[in-house]
Amino acid sequence: MNILIFNQKGGVGKTTTALNLGAGLARFGNSPVTLVDLDPQTHLTAALGHRAEDFAWNVSDWLAGKPGKSLEIAENLSLIAGDCNPATEPEISSSRMKPEGFVVIDAPPVWNSSVARLMVEADWILTPLEPEFLSMQGVSRLFKTMEKFNIPRTKLRLLLCRYDARLLVHRETRESLTQRFSDNFFGGVIRKSVRLAESPGYGYSIFDYAPDSSGANDYLSLTNYWLRQNNPKI
Numbered sequence: 526m527n528i529l530i531f532n533q534k535g536g537v538g539k540t541t542t543a544l545n546l547g548a549g550l551a552r553f554g555n556s557p558v559t560l561v562d563l564d565p566q567t568h569l570t571a572a573l574g575h576r577a578e579d580f581a582w583n584v585s586d587w588l589a590g591k592p593g594k595s596l597e598i599a600e601n602l603s604l605i606a607g608d609c610n611p612a613t614e615p616e617i618s619s620s621r622m623k624p625e626g627f628v629v630i631d632a633p634p635v636w637n638s639s640v641a642r643l644m645v646e647a648d649w650i651l652t653p654l655e656p657e658f659l660s661m662q663g664v665s666r667l668f669k670t671m672e673k674f675n676i677p678r679t680k681l682r683l684l685l686c687r688y689d690a691r692l693l694v695h696r697e698t699r700e701s702l703t704q705r706f707s708d709n710f711f712g713g714v715i716r717k718s719v720r721l722a723e724s725p726g727y728g729y730s731i732f733d734y735a736p737d738s739s740g741a742n743d744y745l746s747l748t749n750y751w752l753r754q755n756n757p758k759i
């Protein structure tokens with residue numbers, strides 16, 4: 526199952542979600558997970574404690590169908606590292622290696638041809654959002670873009686990140702999302718958590734860095750949601 530994590534807006538929690546959903550699926554899903562760092566900022570690679578420059582084979586080589594291997598990070602978890610200097614229009618080969626199990630792709634905060642192509646191919650699109658009113662506008666725009674590319678709306682799931690229940694605007698945004706996009710909204714939220722912001726600095730997922738934190742709890746709920754999508758009997 527292929528999950529593309531995308532929002533054209535920057536800093537909304539895409540990389541944090543890729544890292545912790547990927548780590549959660551690997552740990553609790555008992556199935557291999559490949560994390561793919563599609564973003565030239567290479568934050569996902571860095572969050573796992575690696576430098577993109579050190580990889581002889583990276584996401585561009587994978588997309589182009591060149592032979593190579595992902596890096597083992599932990600049991601069931603591997604990484605296709607980012608390319609901090611990609612060609613402007615990366616080549617995408619349909620005969621490229623397709624990893625088994627879950628593939629979680631951390632997309633850059635831009636719309637380009639590779640994002641479009643990978644979105645068409647993805648089983649799911651997961652869009653982290655900030656809990657603010659302008660996010661609604663972003664969702665409507667995303668639906669329009671998806672329509673243009675014939676991508677069914679049913680593939681999209683919206684996720685509120687950095688949620689703080691004390692803030693009225695956060696509560697209202699959650700309510701509006703539930704009303705307007707109920708079929709696409711993952712009802713749970715990822716709460717604001719200092720531990721989530723700290724963990725990439727140590728190269729850990731939240732499950733290793735602070736397993737008892739609210740961040741670990743919230744990403745566990747998201748992981749379980751995805752395990753149920755993959756196997757409705759769970």
Ligand SMILES: Nc1ncnc2c1ncn2[C@@H]1O[C@H](COP(=O)(O)OP(=O)(O)OP(=O)(O)O)[C@@H](O)[C@H]1O
Pocket residue numbers: 534535536537538539540541542564566568633634686687688715716717718719721722723725
């Ligand atoms: N739930 C959270 N609580 C607190 N801080 C968070 C949370 N989620 C993400 N952050 C922090 O917010 C910042 C932006 O998050 P992140 O890098 O995941 O966003 P992004 O959408 O991948 O950004 P970009 O568009 O630049 O790739 C980071 O410093 C991250 O540690």
Ligand SMILES: [Mg+2]
Pocket residue numbers: 539540541564568631
């Ligand atoms: Mg990112």
